[in-house]
Amino acid sequence: MLLFQNSYPIFAAEFNLTVPPMATSLRIDLNEKLYLRDPQDTELGRRLVAESVMLIDEIGFEQFTFKKLAQRIESTEASLYRYFENKHRLLVYLVSWHWATLRFQIRFHTHNVADPRQRLQLILEILTRAHYDDPSTVPLDEAALYRVVVNEASKSYLTRDVDEDNRAGLFREYKRLVAEVAAVISQIRPEYPYPHALVSTLLEAARKQLFYAQHLPSLTDTKNRTAAETDILGFLQGVAFGVLS
Amino acid sequence: MLLFQNSYPIFAAEFNLTVPPMATSLRIDLNEKLYLRDPQDTELGRRLVAESVMLIDEIGFEQFTFKKLAQRIESTEASLYRYFENKHRLLVYLVSWHWATLRFQIRFHTHNVADPRQRLQLILEILTRAHYDDPSTVPLDEAALYRVVVNEASKSYLTRDVDEDNRAGLFREYKRLVAEVAAVISQIRPEYPYPHALVSTLLEAARKQLFYAQHLPSLTDTKNRTAAETDILGFLQGVAFGVLS
């Protein structure tokens, strides 16, 4: 996210970005309902978030517990429960963080691009390259976070409490992202009746096809794993521009 | 599935269908690795499967336990563990059951349709109407099973053990389904490079968009919930035929 270093204050208001006194990294403020105490406010909170990404990436969300995380960051279970109500909320927080940075990246890279088709093209490139961003200036390992998103994001809403969680605004970041990209779709073809469905499908497909390439290759069409990114981009382009022509 | 009553022996071999001595319902044989003891062989096993669908539908997979199911069917936890290694295997079994019947339905309704475009059209209709099938002749409540598939299917493969489970062949039914529909895609447009990705995306989208229509409507484009099915079909048609033109 080195790219943002000079320019991000432009978007600060819209993105709920806080520019810290000594701005060394980007701070994204997410819905307060996501946590009990804002983890970005304290050292322990920041370690909790940063290390949770690594741990979930390593052992998977099902195996992940606050106890294991506490051991890892040399704190206690009880302390961590003061930040997040439960591990599910933490997952929603992490995933929301990813959507927020993704939306930010999209805005940043497309804000001076007039042609909506070219915008969409850029968006698809960002979507399929989301796991490449330079993590050095960011408080989280974004590559690890992207893997977590690919593997676990669905679990953030596929629960008994979707409706309740939705009412609490837990999925706001994802909705915003979808709405913003859907607006580009509508610019390209105003009469197209399914812009939101298209965008949510493209977003989901970007992740799922990457997962398939890694684990269930017969559900996708990439021969060598390294070409996956290019193949997925090609596939998404075909879908998006196919629908819009 | 009344439709199958007369004709299904045609496909029996290919579909691993067993025609029971007194054929009152369809029997689908799934990968043996899915269970410890074939639940279709015993009364307890059949009740286990049938009631698990209802219970998962009611309380969700996370809240579902063998203990609760045992109470429900007036058996014991230990007895149920003799059929399935754990609740995850049971989920994979249920989901596989659904993919198998879906593939069967597709074959049945399209086997005398020569034009591949028309075939694809029918397939998309079946996909978006999957939850309507008459459950009376089938040992499972298919409408409930479809809801379970919509809500829980992703969890069958989004686990730490995907690769291991995949090696054991647990996802065979889904792969078969994808392969078969992908073949239709390739008939329509042989040079299209992503038939499998397209099909897995369409399958996933059919379920996800229904979920969104019910729980997160801003991620889709259906105004009233009742029109969801028609909208989803329209959307999938746009994607599929858009890509193939």
Added chain:
DNA sequence: TTGAAATAATAGCATTACTATCAAATTAAA
């Protein structure tokens, strides 16, 4: 009718997902 197989009944165990209590350390306010 005898033996094998399946089921029920019961118990037990390590782990999970928390909650509660209290003391110690840190930080902020007077």
Added chain:
DNA sequence: TTTAATTTGATAGTAATGCTATTATTTCAA
């Protein structure tokens, strides 16, 4: 700079989960 408030750590505890094991009882087939 003492005091007060806040945050953390340490420890314990609890109900539920995800199993496994044991034994007794029923069923069913040879």
